[in-house]
Amino acid sequence: MTSIALPTPADLSITPRDRRFGRETATPRLWHGGSVEATAIYNALSTTFPVGEAFFVESVRAFREGAPPKLAEEIKAFTTQEAIHSREHDAFNKRAAASGYDLSKLEAQVEKRLAMTRSKPPIVSLAATMALEHFTAILAHQLLAVPQHLAAAEKETADLWRWHAVEEIEHKGVAYDTWLHATRHWPRGKRWKVKAKVMLYVTRNFVVDRTAGSLELMRQDGVTGLKAWSRLLWYLWIRPGMFRKIGGAWLKFFLPGFHPWNEDDRHLLRAYEASAGDTPEPARKVRRAA
Ligand SMILES: [Fe+2]
Ligand SMILES: [Fe+2]
Secondary structure, eight states, X not given: OOOOOOOSOTTOOXXXXXXXXSSSSOOOTTXXXXXXXXXXXXXXXXXXXXXXXXXHHHHHHTTOTTXXXXXXXXXXXXXXXXXXXXXXXXXXXXXXXXXXXXXXXXXXXXXXXXXXXXXXXXXXXXXXXXXXXXXXXXXXXHHHHOGGGGTTBOHXXXXXXXXXXXXXXXXXXXXXXXXHHHTTTSOHHHHHHHHHHHHHHHHHHHHHHHXXXXXXXXXXXXXXXXXXXXHHXXXXXXXXXXXXXXHHHHHHXXXXXXXXXXXXXXXXXXXXXXXXXXXXXXXXXXXXXX
């Protein structure tokens, strides 16, 4: 087997935290500080998670054969984390539906994208997963590094997003390392070309689909037309400007020698664990999906 030097920290531990959110308390419809556009973008994102993260798991596991033992262990922990994320976002989405949102259009769009990707060879699904996991990790970094993003949100729901962000950072190298393992016999140039092409493709779809999804949810709150567009674009690109702020980290993906752990942002995980109210529960009985 050709071995690959992996920059994933040797002492990284991927710890599934089997948490449940929002089961006891009601989630207000406009849970994000009463803001139609903030609620819409997070709800649109959440709509993608239950099936999207199941797709990530399936895509990574298709290439676990022959993986070095450390990576094989990380794939198991990644699988467990994503399975629990799917469960919690499914529960969250049901609460959004119970508060009156119709998510069916958004869900249909996600299914359509996934069906398109699944119709291609499995390595394309892995590449898409690897690209989207980078995307998720840089969004997660932003979310934890800049408290402003969730400052106005209802606490329990903000906790759900922070918990998810922590685990996305923790397992951010898994799909990438699996990709390096799966393509270990490819020439570097080919690997870069496929990875860059797939990143551009998934980014375009991500931005277009989440924007359309958010506008649809805003429409359901009675905000339409130019007003909806300007409020949403302002929120995403100006203030707090999540999409603008992840631009630099997104670009790094295209650099030669890129690896998600070139940026070791575990200080954000330590800060999360040290923060009041977010004390991690001991990793007690965690369902192993692997
Ligand atoms: Fe996740
Ligand atoms: Fe993930």
